[in-house]
Amino acid sequence: MKKSQLLYLFVACIILIAAIVLTIFLSKIYVIPSFNIIIGVAGAALSGIILFGITCAILHCQYPTTIHDVLPFVKKNEQVMLFIPLSDDQLNKLDLESDIVEIKYDRVESGININEDKNIVLNITQKKCGLWGKRTVDVVVDSNRKCMLLEDNVYISHMNSRGIAVLVNKKMSSIGDIVHKDGFRIKYPEMKDGVLSLACSYNVICSTLKDTLDMLRYRVEDPESYDYGYSIYELILKDLLIRFPYDIPTGEKDSRTGQSNGYKLAMALLTAFSTSKVLGNSPINEELVNSVALLKSYMAESKVTSYEEFYPELFERIRYKFCQRHEKIGSYGCLHNNYYTKYGVTFKEMLISSIRGGDSVLASMLAIASCHNGRGFTKTNDFFKEILSSVGCDDLVAEANRLIADGLHRKIDLSSCEFIKWKIFGALKVILTPSNTACSLDGLIYGARRYIMRKCYSSVTTLKCVPYSLIFRSIYNPVIMTGKESEQVVGSSNIEHVGVSHAVGM
Incomplete structure (x- = not known):
């Protein structure tokens, strides 16, 4: 209990005692019946008001309002913290002098069975002090951020974001198997009667x-x-x-x-x-x-x-x-989205593994396919060049660029000896069959991209979303964070999994 609250309680008790003593004293001095009645009523009313104030003070001490500019400290290996981000206008809806006693997900306002970009609307119930009435306001979770489970105080110290923080007595290791799954995210939180529940989801590969x-x-x-x-x-x-x-x-x-x-x-x-x-x-x-x-x-x-x-x-x-006919997966220009494959790795990881395993034809195909931009292919071409650079195959990109130096309409004839010593010669032989040894550069690029697309069709798969609930029964009172907005620091403490690949969910 704070010193100011103790002082308030002490003064209220003195006033109550003084009112009782004064009432008794005056009743002995004045013997007029009607005056005794007036004094009695006044004393009872004054005593009631003082008792009400004392009760409010006690209850207010039991449910202290906590407002911070800095996120709470998390005990390592003992606690985690839920952070619910709110924008300025949403935070202003909350009464900073009132306690948050309940958080409920508003399914109607949030929308039912619509895309994942829907607004998350929470009904926040607040109580100013023990005997005052409750108030409920609707707030929308900041769509530019996500609800997170945090455990790293170094990372937390860089977060001056606005929102609501709830400290939980729970070891991260006990829930690590869930929160580190691919695509793990907190869909929405709820809190009632000291119990915090998180509706979560994660992704698994469709395999049957x-x-x-x-x-x-x-x-x-x-x-x-x-x-x-x-x-x-x-x-x-x-x-x-x-x-x-x-x-x-x-x-x-x-x-x-x-x-x-x-x-x-x-x-x-x-x-x-x-x-x-x-x-x-x-x-x-x-x-x-x-x-x-x-x-x-x-x-x-x-x-x-x-x-x-x-x-x-x-x-x-x-x-x-499905992959062949999907408007995004089936398009060369969308391969930079780095979809998941049936092997449990991303398309990029699969390509790197194959090239490091000795697939020189695939490496050459990536170089040829990415040597000319146009029709919205720049991101995918840069994506493949980055892959080749990561495995030390920049020389293949240089050869492909030499190939198109004279223009896309130049004819390539493998029957000549010009390209025999080139590293991309193996890929050229795959594109140009023995019965058709000549082709335009434009045709070569198209053939290389078609080869890569077949790799995509034979490996990329979809993900399905698996719902999951996390329940925490030992929690602290929610903390309203009023810190100034700052850019979110990327770190390992963000338990919300943010993958570099894209998934076509089922």
Whole structure:
């Protein structure tokens, strides 16, 4: 209890005692009945007011308002701190002299089932002191920052940001398995009755057929594409049923390889995902109606009841087709987004690993593909040049630049001896087949980019978001931070995982 609060309580008690003594003293001096009644009522009223003040002082001491310009100190290996960032206008909604007793996520105001950039609206309930009423205000979490779990006091000391801080008695090591997962983020916090709960999420790689529903629902959005408006589900069926029913084996023949697998994969797809489950009330493309109806009829007559053996191959087909037709993943100009791959590493990490493992053709392809900018390819070209520089292959970039020095329309003829000693010669041979040894430089660049895109289609995958809740039962009173805004310092203490790669979430 602070000295000022003790003094306030001490003075209030003296006044109360004095009021009681004065009332008794006056009642003995004056014997007029009506005067005694007036004195009694006045004394009771004064005593009530003083008691009310004492009660408020006591309760106010129990729930002290804490306002800081510097974030609280966190005990190493014992505590973590939640920081909720607020902009100036949102912080001004709070009464700095009142205590925060409850934080609730406003699902209605925040919006339901909309994109991840939605506003996070919190209902903050404050109480000035024990017997005064509560007030609730709506504040929006600063969209330029994120809620964070912090444990490093050096990092915290550089944060003069405005917001709300809640100190928690919890070892970071006990929750490290969750907070260090890929894409970990705090979606919103809630606090009630001394319990702090954090709605969180993290990303995992889609690796099984059951993870592909959103991939199957994706529709081709390129108006110039022949398949514009098709869902991936329909495109997969279209590919698998291109020879149906002619690929159905006759007699006892039951080949598990080659083209005859198409209709079996289609049956596996229809078994795992019905048209209504994927397309809802939308009808399947009219080009597929007859083939799908015929296949369903065949499935009804077939004695095969399980198609799970085809699920791994079917998953790969769906993943490949999705990456190929996605408006961002399927574009060379977007490869700088550094998507995740099915190998658990980013596309950049996969390329670096392959080049360091001796894939000189891939390194040369990156050099050729990145030697000419245009049509929004600058970021991706710089991305590949950075990769080549990190593995010591700047000489390949120099060779590619020499190649285009005379213009993109220059013809390259591998039948001559001009390029035999060049390090990128191996890649040139891959692009130019033995039957076609001549090509324009523009064609070479296109061939190199197509080679890289095939690498992308065969490796990049999507991520799905996994919800998770963190519950803390030993917390301190929230602290309102009024420090001046400053640039956020990037450091390892930011437990919120910020990846350098982009993910197409499911």
